[in-house]
Amino acid sequence: MKHSSRRYADPPFPRDLAGRDRPDPFFRGLERLLNGLQPVMARLGGAKYPDGGASGAGRELPMRVAAVDRPAEDVAALRLEPEDGSPVRPWQPGWHLDLVLSSGAVRQYSLCGDPADRAGYRIAVRRIPGGSGSGEVHALEPGARVAVRGPRNAFPFARADRYVFIAGGIGITPILPMAKAAARRGAPFRLVYTGRSRAALPFLDELPSSPSGTVEVRSDDADGVPGGAELLGAPEAGTAVYCCGPPPMIDAVRSALPDHPSLPFFWERFSPPPVRGGVPFEVELARSGRVLTVPADRSALDAVRDAVPDVAYSCRQGFCGTCRVPLLSGTDDTVALCVSRTDGGRLVVDL
Amino acid sequence: MTSDAPEDEPEHIVLHARDVEFDWTRMDLHWIPGDPFATHTINVLHLLLPEGERWFVKVFKEALPYIRDERLREDVLGFIGQEAMHAEAHAGVLDHMDAHGLDPSPYVSQIAWMFRRLLGDRGLTGAKAESWLMTRLALVSGIEHMTAVLGQWVLDAEALDRAGADPVMLDLLRWHGAEEVEHRAVAFDLFMHVDGDYRRRALAMVVSTGALFALWVRGVRFLMAADPVTKGRLKPRWRDILRTGRQGTTPNLWRLARSVPEYFKPRFHPSQVGSTAKAVAYLAVSPAARAAEH
Numbered sequence: 167m168k169h170s171s172r173r174y175a176d177p178p179f180p181r182d183l184a185g186r187d188r189p190d191p192f193f194r195g196l197e198r199l200l201n202g203l204q205p206v207m208a209r210l211g212g213a214k215y216p217d218g219g220a221s222g223a224g225r226e227l228p229m230r231v232a233a234v235d236r237p238a239e240d241v242a243a244l245r246l247e248p249e250d251g252s253p254v255r256p257w258q259p260g261w262h263l264d265l266v267l268s269s270g271a272v273r274q275y276s277l278c279g280d281p282a283d284r285a286g287y288r289i290a291v292r293r294i295p296g297g298s299g300s301g302e303v304h305a306l307e308p309g310a311r312v313a314v315r316g317p318r319n320a321f322p323f324a325r326a327d328r329y330v331f332i333a334g335g336i337g338i339t340p341i342l343p344m345a346k347a348a349a350r351r352g353a354p355f356r357l358v359y360t361g362r363s364r365a366a367l368p369f370l371d372e373l374p375s376s377p378s379g380t381v382e383v384r385s386d387d388a389d390g391v392p393g394g395a396e397l398l399g400a401p402e403a404g405t406a407v408y409c410c411g412p413p414p415m416i417d418a419v420r421s422a423l424p425d426h427p428s429l430p431f432f433w434e435r436f437s438p439p440p441v442r443g444g445v446p447f448e449v450e451l452a453r454s455g456r457v458l459t460v461p462a463d464r465s466a467l468d469a470v471r472d473a474v475p476d477v478a479y480s481c482r483q484g485f486c487g488t489c490r491v492p493l494l495s496g497t498d499d500t501v502a503l504c505v506s507r508t509d510g511g512r513l514v515v516d517l
Numbered sequence: 518m519t520s521d522a523p524e525d526e527p528e529h530i531v532l533h534a535r536d537v538e539f540d541w542t543r544m545d546l547h548w549i550p551g552d553p554f555a556t557h558t559i560n561v562l563h564l565l566l567p568e569g570e571r572w573f574v575k576v577f578k579e580a581l582p583y584i585r586d587e588r589l590r591e592d593v594l595g596f597i598g599q600e601a602m603h604a605e606a607h608a609g610v611l612d613h614m615d616a617h618g619l620d621p622s623p624y625v626s627q628i629a630w631m632f633r634r635l636l637g638d639r640g641l642t643g644a645k646a647e648s649w650l651m652t653r654l655a656l657v658s659g660i661e662h663m664t665a666v667l668g669q670w671v672l673d674a675e676a677l678d679r680a681g682a683d684p685v686m687l688d689l690l691r692w693h694g695a696e697e698v699e700h701r702a703v704a705f706d707l708f709m710h711v712d713g714d715y716r717r718r719a720l721a722m723v724v725s726t727g728a729l730f731a732l733w734v735r736g737v738r739f740l741m742a743a744d745p746v747t748k749g750r751l752k753p754r755w756r757d758i759l760r761t762g763r764q765g766t767t768p769n770l771w772r773l774a775r776s777v778p779e780y781f782k783p784r785f786h787p788s789q790v791g792s793t794a795k796a797v798a799y800l801a802v803s804p805a806a807r808a809a810e811h
Contacts, residue, residue: 169611169621171571171604174629183623183739192735193627196728197635203724207655208648210716224588258527315587322527324794324801406801430801433810476581480598485536487605488574488597 226266226313227255231306232286237368240293241336242304243278246314247286257281259343260321260408260434263289265303266313273299276340276410276434277317278369281347287317290368292336321434323347326406328354332397332419334411335361340434341410342369349376356380358397360411363387394422403427410434441465441507448512449503452494457512466513467503474517479504492516527793532595532700534602537805539689541613546746548683553747554737554757555680555766559690561736563610564624569660570604572632573597573704576653579638583650583711596703599696606689618745624736651712655721658708659780662722662787663729665701666776667768668694669791672799676765692803698796702787715783722780 180190228249235243246263248254262276279288291303306312323344331348333341338359348355356379361367363385373381384392397419401407407429409419416433423431441463449458449466451473458469467489470477479489484505493501495514506513549556574597584590611621636656641649671677671694677687708718742749762769779785800806 167605167608167612168615169567169608169625171567171608173622174568174626174633177626177629177633179634180627180630181623183627183735190627192731193631193635196631199724200635203720204649204652207652207717207720208645210714210720224586224590260527261529317529318531318588319527319529320531322530322793322797324527324798326798406798428802430798431807432797432801478578478581478594478597480594480601481534481536483536486534486598486601488578488594488601 224315226315229287229312229314231308231310231312234306234308237290239366241290241366241368242293242306243288243290243368244303244306245279245286245288246312249311253284254287255317256284257287257317258319258323259347260323260340260432261317261319262321262340263287263317264315265289266315267299267302268312269298269302271299271302272315273303274320276321278339278342281343287314290336290339321408321410321432323408324406324430324432326353326430327404328402328406329356330399330401330405330407331355331357332407332409332411332415333357333359334415335366336368337409337411337415337434338367338369339410341408342372344408345379345381346372346374349374349379352376352378354378356382356399356401358382358384358399360384360392360397360415361386394418394420398422401429403429406430406432408432444507445510447508447510450495450512450514451517452514453517460507465504466501466506470503470515470517477503477517527797528788530699530793530797532592532599532703534595534598535692535696535800535806536809537602537606537689537692538808539606539609539685539805541609541685544613544683544685546614546617546619546744548686549677549766550681552680552761552766553741553744553751554753555761555764557740557744557753558733558737558758558761558767560610560614560740561733562690563607563614564621564736564740565628565732567604567608567611568625568628568632570600570607572636573600573657574604575638576650576657577707579650580654580707580711584707586710589706589710592700592703593707596700599700603693603696606693610686610689619740619743621740621743623743624739628732651708651714651717652721654704654708654711655717656725658704658718659722659725660729661697661701661704662780663726663773663776664697665787665791666773668697668701668796670694670768670772672698672792672795674765680764680766682766688803688805691799692805695796695799695803695806698791699793699800701791705787719781722777726777 180193182188182190229246230249231244232247233245237243257277258281262274265273265275275289275291277287278290291300293304294300321340329348331341331345345355345357359367409416420431423429444462446462447460449460449469456473458473460466460469467479480486482504484502489503490500491503493499494516501513501515547553547556577593577597584593614621636653639649671690737753741751741753758767758770761767779790
């Protein structure tokens with residue numbers, strides 16, 4: 167890129183734009199204005215509102231497991247209520263909770279209860295073989311204590327003329343409140359709910375029945391593994407497509423989307439993909455001399471965040487550049503902490 | 518945040534940057550066909566935003582240690598990534614202008630001086646650094662009100678489609694506009710969290726809208742004079758902005774002006790203006806945003 171950030175790295179005082187050989191009077195004036203403003207601004211400060219601007223949804227809220235239900239094979243549905251009996255924070259279909267487990271693990275689960283019920287939340291969790299978080303959740307009994315953060319919205323349910331909802335297995339959790347809301351509103355919808363077998367599908371008894379919509383339940387053992395086009399059907403213009411399920415299912419639906427009409431496509435996204443095939447390595451923070459060990463399944467950013475809580479990052483996939491820091495070892499000038507690894511060697515960064 | 522918003526107005530969106538790419542090889546210099554004035558009025562964004570949004574990122578990174586709320590911190594981190602992507606996407610358009618014989622660097626280097634020197638960290642420490650940071654956060658909050666208004670405008674600007682505007686440019690503007698609407702509360706919430714002084718926020722708004730307006734006028738004049746096709750023969754006139762504002766191919770000046778006083782209401786919050794529903798609906802059809810999700 168020619169007009170990159172680097173090209174403008176060391177800008178001189180602006181010259182006249184019209185080509186006259188003099189400093190630009192506009193920027194002279196702006197400089198005077200700001201230099202005069204700053205002492206005024208400095209005097210105004212002091213009226214601090216420490217709680218302003220923050221919704222408080224980042225705070226951990228202690229909750230109690232009020233009930234545990236087993237709505238399908240390997241699925242636990244938990245009802246969570248605040249320890250102090252206060253109403254839960256409001257939410258909309260598609261929102262999720264961060265569940266902070268006693269091991270310190272944090273897992274994200276979609277809310278699948280009724281948004282009008284302010285006494286508690288419901289989440290449903292499928293046990294993943296070898297999954298530490300889901301195993302810990304499945305071990306929770308009524309009365310157990312957990313902490314939650316949020317709820318937050320990574321799957322916005324926006325108004326549309328009509329809807330197609332596609333849920334695969336436990337992917338029904340965010341879709342169920344959406345489909346119920348569409349049914350309640352009388353909005354036309356089609357809900358496709360698919361999984362390995364009917365026994366693996368939770369909440370079959372709760373699927374909305376409404377004159378405005380249709381519900382199709384299918385299972386791989388009876389109907390075969392569906393293709394994207396089959397799941398999508400033939401939605402007309404103005405249809406919003408909501409999809410939650412295993413990544414291959416989401417990819418199949420995405421690639422079946424027609425070019426015309428262009429339909430809004432929403433799918434659930436949680437954390438960035440896990441690190442696979444990495445090896446442990448070290449990061450040295452040159453300013454403090456601290457050496458951090460990065461395990462095989464974590465990123466350098468994860469390790470640095472533990473040591474430097476205010477380190478800036480954003481996309482965690484290597485493209486936005488926010489976590490780029492000067493690299494003092496090796497050949498590159500900078501390194502993106504979120505995706506850079508070594509084959510066991512050490513990264514020395516200017517932090 | 519309001520809790521009594523209608524059910525179909527999504528709230529509390531988790532912000533994330535999108536790995537977008539735009540291909541400008543097929544676009545004309547005058548990407549609103551036959552209307553250099555409207556084209557360049559919007560093109561001023563490409564001159565201002567790369568440096569402006571890099572500055573937002575720097576200022577917000579400086580503010581991270583002042584945040585005591587995890588959710589706000591996540592919002593700010595999401596905002597930073599989105600702004601970083603906006604800056605580079607608009608910088609790509611500068612190369613396109615240059616390749617068509619319009620060298621934007623005289624103007625952009627002025628803007629770079631303003632953001633990197635005049636509005637930079639000035640090497641301050643202690644209380645002076647803190648108070649200068651609060652001033653800059655108040656300026657960002659004011660500018661972000663205007664970018665949210667402009668974002669909502671471009672999402673609604675069907676006149677641009679009717680005028681045959683380049684579809685890739687429309688996608689860039691609407692992807693950017695939608696993310697501005699999506700994150701419109703973050704700069705305000707951050708300022709309220711770390712400072713919150715009404716007089717600072719109001720004073721900063723006067724300065725930032727005044728400067729933005731002046732820079733815009735200067736930008737249009739610069740681009741019209743430097744345009745290699747019209748060769749400076751077309752002088753921008755005030756009646757041009759009234760015409761394009763009426764047609765809807767540029768923002769309507771009066772409507773823009775009316776959106777400024779909202780910000781001065783003591784109980785103002787950005788969630789009171791703009792439609793998150795419209796923003797997320799566009800992001801769900803945007804070719805660039807969709808190609809970025811893999």
